[in-house]
Amino acid sequence: MSVDLRSALFYSKRDIFKNKKIFIFITLSIIFATANIIAVNALMDGMIYDFVDNTVESSIGHLNIYPDDNERFIDGLGLKEQRLDGLNEVEAYSSRLSASGVLSYKELSAPIVILALDPEKETKVTELLQKLDRGAVINSNDKNTILVSYRLAEDLKLDVGDEADLAFENGDVKIYSVKGIVRTGDKDFDSSTVIMPMNEANRQLAIDNSASVILVRLSDKELAGTYKPVLMRELEVNNVRTWEEETGFLLSFADAWKGFTAVISSVGLIAAAISVGIVIYINVLHKKRQIGIMKAIGAKDSFIFAVFIIEAALFGVIGVSIGNVVGYLVTRYMEAHPFYDAIMQTWISARFGYYLFYNATIVSFTVTILAGVYPAIKASRVDIIKAIWGR
Amino acid sequence: MEIIRTSDLKKNYTLGKVDVQALNGVDSSIEQGEFIAIMGPSGCGKSTFLNLIGMLDTPTSGDIYIDGRDVTKMNGSARAEYRLKHIGFIFQFFNLFNELTAIENVMFPMMLNKQPDHKERAKELLNIVGLGDRLHHLPSELSGGQQQRVTIARSLANSPKILLADEPTGNLDTRSSVEIIELFRKLNLEQGQTIVMVTHSPEIGGKADRIIHFRDGKVMEG
Numbered sequence: 234m235s236v237d238l239r240s241a242l243f244y245s246k247r248d249i250f251k252n253k254k255i256f257i258f259i260t261l262s263i264i265f266a267t268a269n270i271i272a273v274n275a276l277m278d279g280m281i282y283d284f285v286d287n288t289v290e291s292s293i294g295h296l297n298i299y300p301d302d303n304e305r306f307i308d309g310l311g312l313k314e315q316r317l318d319g320l321n322e323v324e325a326y327s328s329r330l331s332a333s334g335v336l337s338y339k340e341l342s343a344p345i346v347i348l349a350l351d352p353e354k355e356t357k358v359t360e361l362l363q364k365l366d367r368g369a370v371i372n373s374n375d376k377n378t379i380l381v382s383y384r385l386a387e388d389l390k391l392d393v394g395d396e397a398d399l400a401f402e403n404g405d406v407k408i409y410s411v412k413g414i415v416r417t418g419d420k421d422f423d424s425s426t427v428i429m430p431m432n433e434a435n436r437q438l439a440i441d442n443s444a445s446v447i448l449v450r451l452s453d454k455e456l457a458g459t460y461k462p463v464l465m466r467e468l469e470v471n472n473v474r475t476w477e478e479e480t481g482f483l484l485s486f487a488d489a490w491k492g493f494t495a496v497i498s499s500v501g502l503i504a505a506a507i508s509v510g511i512v513i514y515i516n517v518l519h520k521k522r523q524i525g526i527m528k529a530i531g532a533k534d535s536f537i538f539a540v541f542i543i544e545a546a547l548f549g550v551i552g553v554s555i556g557n558v559v560g561y562l563v564t565r566y567m568e569a570h571p572f573y574d575a576i577m578q579t580w581i582s583a584r585f586g587y588y589l590f591y592n593a594t595i596v597s598f599t600v601t602i603l604a605g606v607y608p609a610i611k612a613s614r615v616d617i618i619k620a621i622w623g624r
Numbered sequence: 625m626e627i628i629r630t631s632d633l634k635k636n637y638t639l640g641k642v643d644v645q646a647l648n649g650v651d652s653s654i655e656q657g658e659f660i661a662i663m664g665p666s667g668c669g670k671s672t673f674l675n676l677i678g679m680l681d682t683p684t685s686g687d688i689y690i691d692g693r694d695v696t697k698m699n700g701s702a703r704a705e706y707r708l709k710h711i712g713f714i715f716q717f718f719n720l721f722n723e724l725t726a727i728e729n730v731m732f733p734m735m736l737n738k739q740p741d742h743k744e745r746a747k748e749l750l751n752i753v754g755l756g757d758r759l760h761h762l763p764s765e766l767s768g769g770q771q772q773r774v775t776i777a778r779s780l781a782n783s784p785k786i787l788l789a790d791e792p793t794g795n796l797d798t799r800s801s802v803e804i805i806e807l808f809r810k811l812n813l814e815q816g817q818t819i820v821m822v823t824h825s826p827e828i829g830g831k832a833d834r835i836i837h838f839r840d841g842k843v844m845e846g
Contacts, residue, residue, distance in 0.1 A: 240735040244721070251723040526719045529680055530733045530778070531708020533701050617680045621715060 238543070241536055245543040248516070256548075259512050263552025263601060264559055266505035270498045270593040271560025272583065276567060277494045279584035281487040288483060289476045290360045291417055294327070294448030295457045296464055297479060299472040306330075306443035313447065313468050320467060322451050322460055325357035328444035330434050336381070336427055338389040338397040345385065345427045347401070349434030358450040361417065362428075368393035368413025373430050379409040380428040383416035388424075399427065401437050418574075502600050509548055510604035513541055517612040524612055525620025538613040545605025549598045556597060557590055564589070626692075627785060627818055628654040628677055633686035635672050635841075646672040648841035649686070654820060656785070659812040661829035662822045664838035670822045671790055673838065677820065678711055678788045679703045691785060708737055712779030716791035719775065720763040726750060726774045727759040733781040742781075749777040753807060769800030776807060780817075787811070789821040793828055805831045 249256055289295070300307045307313065310328055317326045330349040335342055351373050356362055362370050362380075371378050379399070381391055391397060393411055400406045409429070417423055435441055451460055457475035465473050477484075517524070524537055564585045571582035633650040636643055647669045654660055662670045675681040677688055679695055688695050695706065707713075720729050727746045734742035750756055753773040755766075763771050772792060779787055789808070793801035805828055811817040812833075823829050837844040 237736060237738060240732070243735060244724075244732070247721075247723040247728070522717075522719065523721055526713075526715070526721070528704065529678075529707065529713050529715075531704050531706075531736055531782075533704045535701075536736070618675060621680075621719070 237536060238539060241539040241543050245540050245547060248520075248540070249544050249547050255512055255516075259509055259548050260552045260555070262505040262508040263548060263597060264556040266498075266501040267553050267556025267593045267597040268560035268563060269501045270596060271557065271589045272563040272567065273494055273498055274491075274589055274592070275560075275564040275583040275585050276581075277487075277490060278586065279567070279571075279582045281483070281490065282584055283581050285480050285483050285487075287418070288480055289454065291364060292359060292361060292419060292422065293476055293479045294358050295451040295454040295476050296449040296461060297474050297476075298447040298449065298464070298468065298470050299474065300445070301471050306440070306445060307447060307470070308443055310442045310444050310447075313470070316468055317447075317449065320464070322453075322456055322463075323449055324452050325354065325450045327351065327354040327358040327448045328431065329355075329446050329448065330431060330438075330440065330443070331445040332434065332438055333402050334427070335400040336385065336389060336397050337400070338391050338395060341389045342398075343385060343388055343425065345399075345425050347399075347434060348426055348428045349431045350428065351431045355448075358448045361415070364415050364417045366414040366416040368411065371412050371428065371430055373432060375412070375430050376433050376436075377408075377410055378412035378429075380413045380415050381411050382423045382426040382428075383414055384420075384424040385426065386411070386414050403438060405437060407437065498596075502597060505552075505597070506600045506604040509545060509601050510608060513545060513605050514608040514611065516544075517541065517608045517615075520612075521615055521620045524615045525617045528615070528617045529621060534613040537615070538609045541609035541612045542602065542605050545602050545609070546598075548605075549601035552601065553594050553597045557593060560589070560593060561585070625656045626653055627656040627690065628652070628820070629687075629689040630673075630677065631687045631689075633673070633676060633688065634684045635669070635676060635681070636684045645841055647676070647683070647686075650841070650843055652836060652843055654818065656818050657812070657816045659808065659819045659831075659833045660821065661832035661835045662820065662838060663824070663826070663829045663835055664844075666824075668838040669841040670838050672841075674788050674790050674820065674822050677786075678713060679707055680713075708733060709782055710785045712781070712784035712787045714772070714775050714779050714787065714789040714792045716794040720771055720778070722763050725760045725762055726755060726766065726777075729763070729774055730777045730781055733778060737782050739782065745781070746777070749780055750774070752780075753777045754803075767800070768796050769803060772796060772800070772804055773807065776804070776811075780811070785818060787817055787819045789819065791822055791824065793823065793825065801825075801828060 298307060317323050327350055332347040334345050334347050336345045352362055352371055353373055366383055371380055391411055393413060395411050396408050397411065398406055399409050415428060451457060454476060457477065461473050461475055465471065527537060564583045567583035568585060571580035574581050630650050630652045633647050635647040636645050650673060662673065664670050676683050683696060698706065721732065724732065727750060730746035730749055731742045734745060739745065747759060750759055753776055755770060755773055758766060758770060793804050796804065808819050809831060812819055821832065829835050
């Protein structure tokens with residue numbers, strides 16, 4: 234079966250541009266559907282990657298050293314820190330100690346997680362201490378001040394300057410003044426964490442030269458995978474996780490979100506496809522006599538089919554091309570004008586990637602062509618006699 | 625030389641629950657270069673006969689030979705190709721492609737036939753039908769007579785062996801009708817074009833070389 238595509242294209246071009254209002258309507262539908270795919274996915278990518286970056290920046294290192302299985306602490310901290318100082322790619326590190334306790338204020342009390350750290354070192358590795366909602370940051374030598382997480386402060390009706398009783402897991406109780414309120418956006422962290430200087434925690438818990446985790450910042454976070462074995466060898470530790478392993482759950486969460494995004498995008502796309510299909514179908518109905526004449530003068534069924542598929546393709550080419558440009562501009566605008574997420578206390582912007590062009594083009598174009606298939610089949614099956622004589 | 629021959633041609637339709645015998649055994653013969661008028665009362669089978677010899681429709685039974693070839697045996701695709709190359713159609717309601725200009729309407733069958741000089745040939749044909757100054761007009765910008773002349777030019781595009789016209793003047797005023805019939809006569813005389821024309825009008829039919837009368841789905845003698 235050979236179809237004269239040149240003649241089919243010739244007729245299709247004339248036909249789609251004949252009614253400018255319909256042409257604009259269909260093209261706009263495809264433009265918005267295509268732009269929607271690009272913009273929504275770019276925004277989703279931006280949210281996901283910003284969220285991952287935010288998590289990496291605020292609560293974990295590029296590489297995180299944990300105690301061996303069945304051990305609570307990493308022992309020999311001083312020696313390990315010494316070795317870390319000697320590694321080329323290690324930019325900074327922060328040792329943290331975790332313990333449990335109970336914080337009480339007036340008649341209210343709540344179980345807490347004590348996070349002990351060296352503020353100077355922590356600041357070089359994460360942005361945790363920059364997530365201050367109000368108040369001031371603790372110092373390494375502070376003995377009577379703590380930072381309280383946002384939800385915990387709300388639950389205990391605590392504010393900056395208030396004094397609360399902190400009961401340690403060894404039974405000791407000490408009064409601390411709240412120096413600041415921290416808000417990270419991480420639900421678990423914000424609901425139960427008290428941050429205190431490492432020196433003070435060591436004193437109160439009678440723990441020395443140990444840490445629950447050591448967060449390591451590398452010169453480039455992308456080195457994490459290759460540098461992990463080096464760190465394990467040099468520090469003689471077994472339990473090291475990269476930032477990617479730590480955020481794996483976020484990435485799988487992101488995949489689920491992407492599925493949701495695909496559903497949102499497909500709604501717009503289906504609406505556009507239905508518009509294209511309906512308009513081409515109505516065009517076929519209105520053109521029955523002309524299709525009959527075309528057949529009478531010698532056009533084959535395959536030619537008629539090609540005419541209407543090419544019409545759908547032309548709508549697709551024009552709509553998808555402009556849609557890509559619109560989607561690109563919208564994405565670049567959202568990149569330049571990020572949204573502020575008050576809960577996460579972070580800026581969320583779109584993130585453009587060329588793969589968005591490929592995805593939007595392939596999906597929109599394919600759906601547009603498919604929308605033209607049924608009308609094209611109907612057109613190719615028009616009965617000549619009935620069409621010409623309007624029977 | 626015989627160009628069209630039908631033998632015992634029958635065509636039955638079903639309209640709703642009623643069987644209609646549109647043609648009831650038509651035997652006919654048309655010579656190459658003849659200008660034939662087919663006449664008869666409404667519903668006598670004239671247009672059905674034209675559709676069958678034009679290969680737009682297939683007979684219930686009987687044979688149709690065009691240029692010695694039994695065309696009833698052809699499949700749809702072969703019939704379409706034969707129509708494109710060898711048969712020109714003119715209909716009562718002009719039936720031009722509204723989105724194409726006069727010259728594009730005439731070019732279109734030649735493009736389908738992959739004729740390389742289609743533009744020059746279309747101009748030439750429009751000149752022949754007296755529309756050399758209306759090449760780029762859309763059908764909506766032409767009068768009924770002018771549209772029918774564009775249809776005639778289009779029907780001649782691929783130099784068909786046979787020109788079939790179904791009530792070509794049925795929608796035209798007297799002056800335009802005379803012009804169209806004079807054009808047919810000119811094509812017939814100057815180019816030896818075989819023309820088979822269905823008409824109600826005795827005056828128009830009288831301009832043909834020969835009249836075939838139909839009644840009740842049959843050819844009447846004389």
